[in-house]
Amino acid sequence: MIRLEPLIGRHDRNGFDCGVASLDIWLKQTALQHQDKGVSRTFVAVPVDAAAESWRQYGYALEANSILGFYALTSAFVLAEDLPAKQAKRYPRQIPVTRLGRLAIRSDMQRQGLGKFLLADAVNRARTAAEAVGSAGLFVDARDEAAARFYQRYGFIATRDPSLKLFLPLW
Numbered sequence: 001m002i003r004l005e006p007l008i009g010r011h012d013r014n015g016f017d018c019g020v021a022s023l024d025i026w027l028k029q030t031a032l033q034h035q036d037k038g039v040s041r042t043f044v045a046v047p048v049d050a051a052a053e054s055w056r057q058y059g060y061a062l063e064a065n066s067i068l069g070f071y072a073l074t075s076a077f078v079l080a081e082d083l084p085a086k087q088a089k090r091y092p093r094q095i096p097v098t099r100l101g102r103l104a105i106r107s108d109m110q111r112q113g114l115g116k117f118l119l120a121d122a123v124n125r126a127r128t129a130a131e132a133v134g135s136a137g138l139f140v141d142a143r144d145e146a147a148a149r150f151y152q153r154y155g156f157i158a159t160r161d162p163s164l165k166l167f168l169p170l171w
């Protein structure tokens with residue numbers, strides 16, 4: 001079992017390794033500072049206590065405070081010209097959006113569906129926030145072509161240029 005919760009100081013940020021140094025460093029050094037300042041919100045996937053023990057039997061080095069994956073959300077504005085052409089004509093010059101700033105999974109937990117689970121939660125949180133304060137959609141800057149394909153499988157649309165910027169309309 002996995003539980004999603006907001007990042008707090010007791011989570012083991014130093015034990016997280018997704019294989020991408022910039023994401024690991026951001027989680028270890030910046031995520032909590034940004035959260036404390038209201039810049040972004042980071043949500044972490046952690047094992048439920050019984051699951052951590054079960055996974056240890058299979059060789060995973062997990063504790064109840066181990067981070068299996070995370071994502072960060074922030075609010076932002078984009079210009080209509082930054083949207084895909086079909087969406088751009090529907091909006092004024094500046095559009096409020098929710099930005100998915102980071103999404104990463106522990107190296108030994110990748111390719112097991114956790115990324116899809118975290119993305120679904122991020123979309124749900126973005127939609128809930130949009131209902132309260134307004135947001136046209138979810139924006140993400142994919143790290144590379146493989147990440148862009150991952151997001152596109154779940155409805156994200158490549159913007160005009162560059163193709164690693166993607167948008168998911170919420171309405």
